[in-house]
Each structure stands twice: as structure tokens, then as C-alpha cells.
Amino acid sequence: MTSTVARPDAEDHVALDEDYVLTAAFVEKVVDAADAADGMGLRGLLEDLHPADVADLMGFLTAEHRGVVVLWLPPELLAETLPELDDGIREEVLERVPHGTLAEALQELDSDDAAAVVEDLEDDQRERVLAAMPETDRAAIESSLxxxxxxxxxxxxxxxxxxxxxxxxxxxxxxxxLQGDDLPELFFDVYVVDPLNRPVGGIPVxxxxxxxREARLTDIMEPINEIAVDQDQEEVAYIFEKYHLISAPVIDAAGRLVGQVTVDDIVNIIQEENREDILRLAGVRDEDRGSSVVEIVQGRVPWLAINLFTAVIGASVIGWFEGTIQQIVALAILMPIVSAxxxxxxxxxxxxxxxxxxxRELNSSNxxxxFLxxxxxxxxxxxxxxxxxxxxTALWFRDENWRIGLVIGAAMVLNLVVAATVGVLTPVTLSKLKxxxxVSSAVFVTATTDxxxxxxFLGLATIVLL
Structure with a gap:
């Protein structure tokens, strides 16, 4: 695995600053080398970078420059970079890599990472790449998919x-x-299995x-948390987080050991799920540096249209109290405060x-x-x-009616009670309904509080002030 990172004190070129971010000067050198079609120069710039830094670099480059750079990445570095790329950029890069080169690169990866890359290939390209791979590697990827x-x-x-x-x-x-090359590149536990290949315990390395040396494995093994092969990845992440696992065996329907999940994959899942939830709360779908304007607009417009509809519903309430607002103009100034x-x-x-x-800190028991x-x-x-x-408010509009202060104060308390109610009950209800x-809680909560x-506010004003 490529692990050397070009640090700021490197003499030949500065790749990363003290915050581990690619410097503008380094990106410019890569762009210049790509423009000049200087393949050896590109290889010299990139060969010492960590795959994660190469992936970051791809995000700073245009599609044209990415197409040049990817052709000069050594197969091992290319292999380790592909899983690190944003989805949109990876799909674009995969279109430019010759299938023979890609097949060679995928053999450097663990089966889970290789399957994640192959999944993004078009059907015809996938067939060509898999056909160019050894039968064992191909079977492992096809099984994962x-x-x-x-x-x-x-x-x-x-x-x-x-x-x-x-x-x-x-x-x-x-x-x-003796079997080092046939074992996982990185593993944390040895799983003890019975004659039917069912895990009965585990031993940390x-x-x-x-x-x-003479100790029997059954005497030193520890209990393990087994993961069912069809278990949802969110459930797997929860198990890892709850029990502080580094790795866990995966079993099929018959209880036989078929693979393992490691903590590096779980970190990615947790980050992915957190990012997805944050974006959904804002009514935005997943976007990355490779997303086009059309894709971004298509993802955002539907939620903005829903927000427009709910805003019209909120605004219709104002029409019900048109007469009150005409008599007390100050209400038009103050009512956005309550809703906001x-x-x-x-x-x-x-x-x-x-x-x-x-x-899972919240369930039916609490x-x-x-809510209370x-x-x-x-x-x-x-x-x-x-x-x-x-x-x-009373000081501001004292010449008109000091009771406006009482009205907005009371409206503030009542609306915050409404906000707390819908803020808790909406997601809990949606969760109960599966x-x-x-996804939709934020829109409903905002519409309700508005x-x-x-x-x-306007109802109390009508009752108290008129």
C-alpha cells in the first residue's frame, strides 16, 4: 500500500500544507504537466502521494486534466485511489481507464473495494474488465455484487x-x-471455526x-459478534459502534464464515449515513465536486417546490386577518419574528x-x-x-398600543410549544411508519411553525387589540 506522503518540508515540491491540504502551487504544477502531456513529470509528482491525496487532487482538476493524470498513475496507486474518489468523479475516471489497466489495478484491492469500483462500471465495460481478471478474483467480485x-x-x-x-x-x-500472500492484506482477528466452517470464537492478533505456542486456540479465543450476510449496513455500523469492534465475521444463512467487515469500512458507512441525513434535513440530495449544474438543480428544485407550496399555506393565514393588519400595521412588522x-x-x-x-438513543421506552x-x-x-x-415591542410601539408587547410575548411562548411538539413527534411518527x-421532517416542521x-399571533392580536 502506498503510504509515503509528500510533506511541506519536501525539497523537490510542496504537495501538502501543514493542515494536510493540497497546496495551490502543487495543483498548478500538476495542471502544467498535464497541459504539456509530460507523463513522466506527472508520475514524479504523484508517485509519493497517498491515495487519499490523489483523490483530493482529482477533485481540484477539470475533467480534461483528470483524463490525462489517471493514465499516468501506477496500477497500485490507481487501485488504491479509485475507492477514495467521489462517486461522480470515479464514474468519469473509470470511463477513461483502459479495461486491461483497470483489471490489473483491481487485483491489488481487497474484494470489497474492488466490488465497489466494478459496481460503478457500465455493463459492457464491466464485462470486459471482469473477463480480463483471473477467475478467482472475478468470482469474488461477482459474488459480492x-x-x-x-x-x-x-x-x-x-x-x-x-x-x-x-x-x-x-x-x-x-x-x-507460510500463506502470507493468500491472506488479507490487513486483518485484526483470527476466527476459530468448527468442521462446518462456522465461527465459534475469535482471537485478536x-x-x-x-x-x-502450545496453547490451544479454543482455550484463548473470545466470544464474537457475528454479522448476517443480509444485514443492513446501518445495523452493522450500529453493532460496531456499540461494541467497539475492529472487525467482525460475516456468516451466511447456514452460519458458515463467508467474510469479514473491518472498521475502516464502517467509518466510511457512518460518514456516508451522517452526510446523507444532514443533506436530507436540508432537502438536498448527495452532491460532490463532480456533480453538474443540471444534476444539482434536479436534486434541489423538487424540495424548493414543496417549500413554495408550504409557504403559500402559511401566507394564506395572513389573508384571514387582513382586516386586523390594516388597522394595526405594526403587526405586519412583528409577525415574521414569531414564525422565524x-x-x-x-x-x-x-x-x-x-x-x-x-x-437508537430514542425508542418507545423513552x-x-x-417529548415531555x-x-x-x-x-x-x-x-x-x-x-x-x-x-x-412595547417600547418600540408605545405610541400605538403597548399591549402589542403582551400579544407577541404570549404568541412566542405558544409557538415555541408548537415547535417542540412537532419537532419531536414528526420524526418519531415517520419512523414508526417506516x-x-x-427526509420530510424539516419541511413539515417549518410549515407547521409558520x-x-x-x-x-394574529389571532391573539385580533382578540386583545381590537
């Missing part, structure tokens, strides 16, 4: 270190030394090295609730307690903010 996209089977790597029950520590260590504060409070409660659902807590928080926030806005609470914010 046979599992559901978000399952443990797709996530796992098939390379795994397993040892039979009757082996000793010495037998295991000797096997590792550190524990194996500390034990005496309610929207922000609702978003706070919503974000906390969605996170609690995602991390849902009511969580947020309700109390809403009332407390309202009681703190109401005197402030009420006093400021919908993703991060609607009730206008209704409460």
Missing part, C-alpha cells in the same frame, strides 16, 4: 483469516507466515502473539430527535420522556424570550 447494495454481503471482504478448532497458537502463526423563532426552535428539536433515532423534556424546554425558552421581545425521518406562528 450478488448481495443487496446496502447489505453486509456487499460491504464485507471475502479475504479472512480462519483457523480450525484443533490448531494451536504455533500452528496458526506458522500458517500465517495481539492476543495470539502474546500466547504460548418558532422555525428555529422546531429545527433544533427536530435535529436532536433525528440524531437520537439514528443512534419517547414520552423525551422538549416540551418543558420549549416553555422555558418561551418564558425567557417572551419578556425580552414583549418589552422591546419512513426516513430525515402556520401556527401567524395564526396564534
Amino acid at each position: 450478488g448481495y443487496a447494495e446496502d447489505s453486509a454481503g456487499r460491504l464485507m471482504q471475502r479475504e479472512v483469516m480462519a483457523a480450525p478448532q484443533f490448531w494451536t497458537v504455533g500452528d496458526t502463526i506458522d500458517h500465517v507466515r 495481539s492476543g495470539l502473539l502474546r500466547a504460548a 423563532i418558532g422555525g428555529n426552535a422546531g429545527t433544533q428539536a427536530l435535529t436532536v430527535t433525528v440524531r437520537a433515532l439514528a443512534t 419517547a414520552m420522556r423525551t 423534556r422538549e416540551l418543558v424546554v420549549g416553555v422555558a425558552n418561551g418564558l425567557i424570550l417572551a419578556p425580552l421581545i414583549g418589552l422591546a 419512513f426516513d425521518p430525515a 402556520f401556527f406562528g401567524f395564526l396564534i
Whole structure:
């Protein structure tokens, strides 16, 4: 694996600054070399970079420059860079790599990373690349692609270190030394299996090295957390996070060991899921540096259209109190304050609730307690903010009607209660109905706080001031 990183103190060129970010000067050198079709110069610039830095570099380059750079990457560096690329950029890069070169590069990867790359290929290119690979590697990739996209089977790597029950520590260590090239490039645990290849325990590599050679594996093995091959990747990530796992065996329906999931894959899944939830809360689909304007617009317009519809509903409330606003013009100035504060409070409660659902800190056993807590928080926030806005409003419009301060203060408290209510109940209800609470909750919460914010404020104004 390429591990050398060009640091800022390198004499020949500065690739990374002190924050591990590619420098503009280095990117410019790469662009100049690509423009000059200086392949050896490009190779000299890139060969010492870590694959993650090469992936970052690809994001800074245009499609034309990426097409030149990728052709001069050594197969091993190309292989390790492909899984690091943003999805859109990877698809573009794969179109430019000759199938023979790509087949050679994929053989350098573990089966899970290779399958992730092959998945992005067009059908005809996939067939050519797989046909150019050795039968064993091809079969491993095709087997991985046979599992559901978000399952443990797709996530796992098939390379795994397993040892039979009757082996000793010495037998295991000797096997590792003799079969090194056929073992996973990186593994953390040795899985002890029975005659039917079902895992019965695991031994950390550190524990194996500390034990005496004559010790039996069954005497030093530890319990393991097995992952079903069809288990959802979010469930797998939760198990890893809860039990602080570094790796875990994957079993098929018959309980046989078919692969393993390692923590580096789980980190990627957690980051991916968190990013997805954040984007969905904002009504935006996944975008990266390779996304086109058309793709971005297509992803955002539908949610903006929904927001437009909900905004019209909120604005219709204002029409109901047109007469009140005509008589007390100050209401038109103040009513956005009530809805805005309610929207922000609702978003706070919503974000906390969605996170609690995602991390499984919130379930039916504590849902009511969580709801009541947020309700109390809403009332407390309202009681703190109401005197402030009420006093400021009374002083501001004292020549018109000082009671406006009382109205907006009371409306603030009530709308914050509404915000807390919908901020908790909306994602919980959607989750119960098997919908993703991060997708549509934000739109509903904002629309509700706007609607009730206008209704409460203008309704109280009509009752108290007229």
C-alpha cells in the first residue's frame, strides 16, 4: 500500500500544507504537466502521494486534466485511489481507464473495494474488465455484487483469516507466515471455526502473539459478534459502534464464515449515513465536486417546490386577518419574528430527535420522556424570550398600543410549544411508519411553525387589540 506522503518540508515540491491540504502551487504544477502531456513529470509528482491525496487532487482538476493524470498513475496507486474518489468523479475516471489497466489495478484491492469500483462500471465495460481478471478474483467480485447494495454481503471482504478448532497458537502463526500472500492484506482477528466452517470464537492478533505456542486456540479465543450476510449496513455500523469492534465475521444463512467487515469500512458507512441525513434535513440530495449544474438543480428544485407550496399555506393565514393588519400595521412588522423563532426552535428539536433515532438513543421506552423534556424546554425558552421581545415591542410601539408587547410575548411562548411538539413527534411518527425521518421532517416542521406562528399571533392580536 502506498503510504509515503509528500510533506511541506519536501525539497523537490510542496504537495501538502501543514493542515494536510493540497497546496495551490502543487495543483498548478500538476495542471502544467498535464497541459504539456509530460507523463513522466506527472508520475514524479504523484508517485509519493497517498491515495487519499490523489483523490483530493482529482477533485481540484477539470475533467480534461483528470483524463490525462489517471493514465499516468501506477496500477497500485490507481487501485488504491479509485475507492477514495467521489462517486461522480470515479464514474468519469473509470470511463477513461483502459479495461486491461483497470483489471490489473483491481487485483491489488481487497474484494470489497474492488466490488465497489466494478459496481460503478457500465455493463459492457464491466464485462470486459471482469473477463480480463483471473477467475478467482472475478468470482469474488461477482459474488459480492450478488448481495443487496446496502447489505453486509456487499460491504464485507471475502479475504479472512480462519483457523480450525484443533490448531494451536504455533500452528496458526506458522500458517500465517507460510500463506502470507493468500491472506488479507490487513486483518485484526483470527476466527476459530468448527468442521462446518462456522465461527465459534475469535482471537485478536495481539492476543495470539502474546500466547504460548502450545496453547490451544479454543482455550484463548473470545466470544464474537457475528454479522448476517443480509444485514443492513446501518445495523452493522450500529453493532460496531456499540461494541467497539475492529472487525467482525460475516456468516451466511447456514452460519458458515463467508467474510469479514473491518472498521475502516464502517467509518466510511457512518460518514456516508451522517452526510446523507444532514443533506436530507436540508432537502438536498448527495452532491460532490463532480456533480453538474443540471444534476444539482434536479436534486434541489423538487424540495424548493414543496417549500413554495408550504409557504403559500402559511401566507394564506395572513389573508384571514387582513382586516386586523390594516388597522394595526405594526403587526405586519412583528409577525415574521414569531414564525422565524418558532422555525428555529422546531429545527433544533427536530435535529436532536433525528440524531437520537439514528443512534437508537430514542425508542418507545423513552419517547414520552423525551417529548415531555422538549416540551418543558420549549416553555422555558418561551418564558425567557417572551419578556425580552414583549418589552422591546412595547417600547418600540408605545405610541400605538403597548399591549402589542403582551400579544407577541404570549404568541412566542405558544409557538415555541408548537415547535417542540412537532419537532419531536414528526420524526418519531415517520419512523414508526417506516419512513426516513430525515427526509420530510424539516419541511413539515417549518410549515407547521409558520402556520401556527401567524395564526396564534394574529389571532391573539385580533382578540386583545381590537
